[in-house]
Amino acid sequence: MDEHFIQLDRVEKVFDVRKKTGFMKRERRQVRAVDSISFAVARGEMVGYIGPNGAGKSTTIKMLTGILTPSGGRLRVAGIDPSRERTRLAHRIGVVFGQRTTLWWDLPLIDSYKLMHRMYRIPDARYAENLARCVELLELGALLDVPVRQLSLGQRMRGDIAAALLHDPEVLYLDEPTIGLDVISKAKVREFLRELNAERGTTVLLTTHDLQDIEQLCSRVMVIDHGRLMYDGPLTGLHEAGESERTLVVDLERELPPIEVPDARTVRVEGPRQWLTFPASASAAPLVARIAAEYPMVDLSVREPDIEAVIAKMYAEQAEKAVS
Amino acid sequence: MVESLRLRDGTRELPRWREGLRAYGLIAGMWVRSSMTYRASFVITVVGNLLVTGLDFATILLMFSRVDSLGGWSLPEVAFLYGLSATAFGISDLVLGSMDVLGTRIRDGSFDTLLVRPAPVLAQIGADHFALRRLGRITQGGLVLGYALVAVDVNWTVGKLLLVPVMLVCGAAIFGALFVAGAAFQIVAQDAAEVQNAFTYGGNTLLSYPPVVFGKDFVRGVTFMLPLAFVNWVPASYVLGRPYPLDLPPGAEFASPLVALVCCALAGLAWRAGLKSYRSTGS
Numbered sequence: 001m002d003e004h005f006i007q008l009d010r011v012e013k014v015f016d017v018r019k020k021t022g023f024m025k026r027e028r029r030q031v032r033a034v035d036s037i038s039f040a041v042a043r044g045e046m047v048g049y050i051g052p053n054g055a056g057k058s059t060t061i062k063m064l065t066g067i068l069t070p071s072g073g074r075l076r077v078a079g080i081d082p083s084r085e086r087t088r089l090a091h092r093i094g095v096v097f098g099q100r101t102t103l104w105w106d107l108p109l110i111d112s113y114k115l116m117h118r119m120y121r122i123p124d125a126r127y128a129e130n131l132a133r134c135v136e137l138l139e140l141g142a143l144l145d146v147p148v149r150q151l152s153l154g155q156r157m158r159g160d161i162a163a164a165l166l167h168d169p170e171v172l173y174l175d176e177p178t179i180g181l182d183v184i185s186k187a188k189v190r191e192f193l194r195e196l197n198a199e200r201g202t203t204v205l206l207t208t209h210d211l212q213d214i215e216q217l218c219s220r221v222m223v224i225d226h227g228r229l230m231y232d233g234p235l236t237g238l239h240e241a242g243e244s245e246r247t248l249v250v251d252l253e254r255e256l257p258p259i260e261v262p263d264a265r266t267v268r269v270e271g272p273r274q275w276l277t278f279p280a281s282a283s284a285a286p287l288v289a290r291i292a293a294e295y296p297m298v299d300l301s302v303r304e305p306d307i308e309a310v311i312a313k314m315y316a317e318q319a320e321k322a323v324s
Numbered sequence: 325m326v327e328s329l330r331l332r333d334g335t336r337e338l339p340r341w342r343e344g345l346r347a348y349g350l351i352a353g354m355w356v357r358s359s360m361t362y363r364a365s366f367v368i369t370v371v372g373n374l375l376v377t378g379l380d381f382a383t384i385l386l387m388f389s390r391v392d393s394l395g396g397w398s399l400p401e402v403a404f405l406y407g408l409s410a411t412a413f414g415i416s417d418l419v420l421g422s423m424d425v426l427g428t429r430i431r432d433g434s435f436d437t438l439l440v441r442p443a444p445v446l447a448q449i450g451a452d453h454f455a456l457r458r459l460g461r462i463t464q465g466g467l468v469l470g471y472a473l474v475a476v477d478v479n480w481t482v483g484k485l486l487l488v489p490v491m492l493v494c495g496a497a498i499f500g501a502l503f504v505a506g507a508a509f510q511i512v513a514q515d516a517a518e519v520q521n522a523f524t525y526g527g528n529t530l531l532s533y534p535p536v537v538f539g540k541d542f543v544r545g546v547t548f549m550l551p552l553a554f555v556n557w558v559p560a561s562y563v564l565g566r567p568y569p570l571d572l573p574p575g576a577e578f579a580s581p582l583v584a585l586v587c588c589a590l591a592g593l594a595w596r597a598g599l600k601s602y603r604s605t606g607s
Binding site: 015016062065066067068069071083086087088090091093095097099100101102104106107108111114115118119120 | 343347350351354355357358432433434436437439440441442443444453600603604605
């Protein structure tokens, strides 16, 4: 079924953690890294998978690639059970681990690609075409003969992305693809991924700490924490889910007591400048009109909510619910 | 558009062991080509490897400059043991010698990258950093063995003569099984590379000396528990017409192929169990 290209049904992953509690004494504890997660990704979707450290993001990716076997639930990628048919699935997926390379460390970049060509049995013409395309778009031309260990982090990341795409995978998993990259490298990587998705219809699932990755690439976001799926939907909905607020910054002619208007509250006053917050779902126009009518306003600006803050707020609310 | 993405060369997947051999060949070939880029450096490392591994035999020569025999065994006889063990070990070291980095790869997480490639992990890790310089050990082992074959005082029969290549192949298989079992152990205990080396490299040194110089309990362990004795001690004792310090069932001198087969099967099971435990616990 094409519309459920990736399908997770109450997938669980439980780790046995042994902790030393004294000399020769060990305590056994079970950790639910992934706790009954269900979602489906359609072919051609580009999905962001976010959450704090240790939330279970990488564990999910490892199960999707067949590196780890789920403890429970049902998991299918392109109709294949990843942990049972790992090598068969490998032909159809591409994986980029941000913090470690799939390239052969001591050899020139091109050697890794040549090996992929043979190992994945990529038809010659296809290989030549894909390599040429990656070399051009990821600007790898000057790097092909350089041993991988001599590449900078950004160069290596681009090299890794190319390596993951030579065999035309139907889905590309990216685990922190922009971690540690400078602004220009990040922009290059994002641009390339956007084109890949648009032109080839490659399904992309990426985990990241960088919310700009999500804002610029993904129409759909999944938020995971403590192994549970907390949110699954469009990026805009995330703001509502976290009940986020926008901020209106108003410059008045002179110092005045805090502005009082309905549907907004003044949170900060600094000389003639005042900060008001209002629900992100509300329009700023009536509010601005009202303030302009009642106060001597010189200038104003509206600040969009920071997603990081939104997610933090979501966590805080969940934690409160859990406590009460 | 999506159709073109599915393009493959149309061949069916091979059986797993052939898929493994193919991947091994591809990866090893890449390392060989890469080492051949600098020919002079390659020649120097081969010669260096030959000399360094040859030091082991130099130790034995040094000993024989002081004594005429070791536990009753003459220099050519000890050279026979040494040559068999060094060559057999050299072969398995050439094929699987890189396996001791497995623990490191698990610790730094790069083991995961092997699992997302369409090839058996054992083949990938075995062929990693494949180094022809290891031919040095085989060469010097072979030279010592050649000297021993000429110099030992043996009434060669066809059977005894055939036993020499059989010992080499089975010895390599037994050492190879040790490498694989050690690697499986490293998945569970990631700092165990030195434990593995104690058995492989240590075992090789051990087998360079006649069994009679060791304690009986020790020889018993090496014969029945960890059957390194079947690399050379047991069959070589037969070839040289020397009594083995232990009572062995009849036909033991020809049992090396069977022992090698059992070792490989057990190592294979251990490897599968190790990989399985990795895949259900993660790094």
